[in-house]
Structures are given as structure tokens and as C-alpha cells.
Amino acid sequence: MQRFALIFVPYLWLLALFLVPFLIVFKISLSDVALAIPPYTPTLKDGVGPFIAALDFENFAFLTSDDLYWKAYLSSLRIALFSTLMTLMVGYPIAYGMARAPEEWRPTLMMLVILPFWTSFLIRVYAWMGILSQEGFLNQFLLWSGLISEPLTILNTTTAVYIGIVYTYVPFMILPIYAALERLDGSLIEAAEDLGCSRLKAFWLVTVPLSKNGIIAGSFLVFIPALGEFVIPSLLGGSGTLMIGKVLWEEFFNNRDWPVASAVAVILLLILIVPIILFQRNQQRQAEAEG
């Protein structure tokens, strides 16, 4: 009985905060748009029989008819993938540097990585608008230093979205990689060198494979939220940046087409389930290897 209660609590949590909202969204995705409150039909007020009869998959069919949607999904996938790679390339050297730093420095360095979380995410993204705009700090600095003569257009481009995503998510990449690298026994690198590896070769053959779990965990922690990212593309990206999170928002709040927006959300969730399952399996395998 006690065991049942222990298992039941987290499941109740999942049920209330994930499954029920998902079912509501899924139900809306099967509905039709209506000029009413709420803005869709049918509702349970219509009675159970007509309610079920009125549900259909036409919103999902609609998503395939307009190429905006699959283009937005593909573009989101591409942006999420490339920004994950870029975050990895930025984050790995930072994590490596932190793990190699003298022991007494490490808590401070860790603090510096976590520090941005103390400010609102939204404010930090707005700050990037101030940096990247035509008259922003970056352009002013480049003009002052004489590197460019015309201000660069960065804000409202996909480049700004990449900068925003890499900046925002880099701590999620650094922390798991740092955790893996910090545990790495230095004598393994010496052993690799002793057996004929150059420094670089030892890095590829020993350091990278042994931080693999950190790289995988960090990549998923960046990829999954980046795929559905809405704030960064809508504030930093221009009209040319197509991301599914933005499309979703526009369907909900500009078109007030809740059923189509819900269908978009359901598909996004289905796409995300694959990397989430892969991520879980990686975590599990890691736990088993250590246990």
C-alpha cells in the first residue's frame, strides 16, 4: 500500500500537469474553429454523442495542405540542429577549460556560467537587441574600430536567432560536459601519450569518448527546447526566420485559430518525443555503467 502511494504521487503529478493538458490540446486539435468562447466547437455542452461525432482530423490534413507548416518544422529542425552544434563548439572548450582550471577556481567559474540565470531570460534577450541592432553596441564598436564602414544588419536575421539560442542555452551544454570532464582521470591522457599519441590524438581517442555522455546530454538539453523556441526567433529573428514556435504563437493569438494551433503543437510534441526518448535512454545507460 505504501509502495503504491509512493509510485502514485509522481504519476498523479504527470497526469495532472502533462497528460490532462495534452489531452485537452489534443481534443482542441480535433475540433473546428468557432466564433465563441472558447473559440472552438464542439464542447461537452453539446452532449456526448454529438461531441464525439464532431471530432475529426481535418486540422492535421490542413497542415499538410499548406507548405508553411512543414517548411516551419524543417526550418526549426535545421535551426535547432545547427544551433546545437554551435553551442557544442562554444560550450566544449569552456567546459574543458573549467575542468582543467586549478581546483580553487572551479566554483567561481561555475558561478559565472550559472550567473545569467539570475536575470530574467526576457531581459537578456532584449539586451541582445540592444547589442545587435543597427545602432547597437556591436555595430558602434566595429565602426569605431574601423573594421567596417557600414553598420551590419544582424538583428532580425537568422544569424541573430543563432546568436540568441547559443547564448541562452550554452550553460545547458557546459554543465553536463564539465561534469564528465571533471571526473576524467588525468593519468589516462598521460597513458595515451605514453603509448604513442600526440596531445591532439589523445584528446580525440580518450577525452572525447570519455565525455561522450556529457556531450549527448548537453546536446539534447539544447536541441529539445531550441526546437520549440518562440521568444528568441520572435524578438531577434525577422520575418524571414521561420520557426514552428512562432507559427504556433501566430495561429493562437493572431489568427485565433486554436484548433490548427493545437494540431501544430501535437505534431511538435510527436517530433520531440524521439529525441526525448533517446535522451532518456542515454541517461539510463550512463546510470547503469556507473552503477
Add this chain to the structure above:
Amino acid sequence: MNQAVFTPWDDPSAKPLIRFKGVTKRFGEFVAIDNLTLDIYEREFFALLGPSGCGKTTMMRMLAGFETATEGSIELSGQDIGPVPPNKRAVNMMFQSYALFPHLTVYDNIAFGLRRGTMPREQIDARVSEMLKLTRLEKFARRKPHQISGGQRQRVALARSLAKAPKLLLLDEPLGALDAKLRQATQFELMDIQEKTGTTFVIVTHDQEEAMTVASRVAVMDEGRVMQVATPERIYEAPNSVYVADFIGDVNILKGTATANGTGSYAVTWDEGQRPVTAISDTVFSEGQACFLAIRPEKIAINAERPTDADNAIQGKILDIAYLGNLSTYHVALPGGQVIKAQAANTRRVSRRSFTWEDTVWISWTATAGVLLDQ
């Protein structure tokens, strides 16, 4: 018999494999190695022995290439290896922690070094199989390091460091992580493998018994200096200083002054109220020179009656008995208060032992039993 023949260090024409020439290593202010000169010969099993912090690990790391000498030079087969990076040296090391790659199988660990060269695949395969056979690991080739026991891991580390057939193999406390029984068995295994492969081994250890068992020569180190380099027998029987005598095994040190009482024979006055003891020594002492007489406990006999034929005999009282199973160490208090340790084999069972606490006994030793030291 082989042992008796193999003494390249006594042969002035023999070329050493490794030559430390006036090597000094400093870490900031700290002097880890102090102007060290040492030759190690091919096919030797050389032990660096000393307490922690004596510089033995630093010496090994300089041989491997992980540290460079601050002054002086290190030669390997006549070539200065100072500027050669670790991956270019014909030297391999077996790490104290074994440093096995956890993401690779036993087979891949052993093949790791071979794959860095240009050796063709079949040859690598053959060499790894040979190593697996040598270390009796054939059954575990496909396992990962965390799936095998500590003793097996130790053998994988050995196989991996031997796979490239290095000129010199360095072993950093190789048996430190093994339990006593396994350690003894592995010591003999190591000697066996060393003989089979003919590789020069340099072993670092703080365990004197281990050094004595495996090594052809032992260097006793202290604070960055080599105190004595000699065969295990000579280190034990003829230490050149009180430090070495005291570091290796158990010893009684009598501090006194020497007076010649014959050719190469000295009377050592070591305590007022005691008769001087006689000791034979090759070292020449001047009249009244301060000296130390070092005598191993097992060279001191213990008797109920005064033995008639002993050169030195003193009466005392048994203070303590340390029972070691095969041996017992008797702590005998002399009238002056000093305690001398004497060791006797337990040829009879304990219940029938001839001496017990508070017994008055005679301890005795011959003139050649001790070593007379000047420092």
C-alpha cells in the same frame, strides 16, 4: 646461477641503458631530485625505493617524459632524451592507477599503443594475442575494465605497457592496489615476465619487501638523493648509512666511539657501564671516532645462560615479545635502559617457548654480525 653471472654494474666496459648525469629537478623552491647520477643497465630489474616524497616518482616521470630535468641530462642508449616527448620514447609506463581506458575492451586497451604506429592489422592481432597469453587474459579479451577483477586489471595494464616491446618499462607502484597474497604471487609473475621478455624494468615502490624480492638492484632514496645503490643482499647486509640500515628491515643501532683493537677490528664504547663491543669492519675508523653499529635482530642470539663462544654478550630482561608466527621478536631491556631487539625462529610451539616476559636472558652476537657505519 644466472643471477651470479648477471652483474653488468661491476663490469666497467658495460654500457648502461639509462644514464642520469647530474640531474636536478626543482618544482619552484622545492628540490625533488638533487644532483643525481645513476646508471641502469639493460635487462636489469631496477627498484627505486624510498618513503613518499623522496623523488622516486619524479625520477620515473622524467624517464617517461612527463617531467623535464631542471639541470643535467638523462640518456637512453647513449641519446639525450630530454627534448623527446613521451609519445616518441621507446619507454612505456605502467601507471599506479593502471589508467586503463574505461571505454575500450581489454583487447583494445592492449592494442592501443600498437595501433598508433604503422604496424599492419594481422601483426597487431598476433602481438595482442601473445600479450594476452603472457598475462593469462585470453578469456577476458572482450570485457571492459570494470568487468574484471583488480588483479586482472593489473595484468591488463602490464600487457598494455609491454605490447610495444619498449626498451624500458616503468612500473609505478604496480602492486600497490593488490592484497598481500595476490601481491606476492604477482611479484614472482613480474620477475618471470621480465626474464621472458628481457625488458629492462624500473619499478618504483615504497614497499621494501617488494623491492628486495623483485629487483636485481635497489636504489634507496631520501629527499631527492640516492643513498645507496646495490643488490638486495648488499643493501640488507652491508648498508652504507644508518638511514639505509634503518629503512630496510629492522635494525638495532648502537651509537658509540670506535677504538682499534686489532687489524680491522674495533672496540665500540657505546654505553657507560657496559663493556665495549667488538666489531669487524673494512671501513677505517680513527681513534675515538663517532660510529654506529647496526645489527639485524635475527643476528642476535638469545639464551638463558651466557654463551661461552660469543664475541659480544650482554645480560638483559625481556620487556616485550612480538609474536610473528614463524618468528618472535624479543625486546630486551639492558640495565642502562636501552632496548635491543633479538629475533628467534619459533621452532617449538608457543606454549613450550623457553622465554617469557620479565625473564633474565643473555643476548649475544659475533664480531662480524654487525656493520660499523660512520654516518
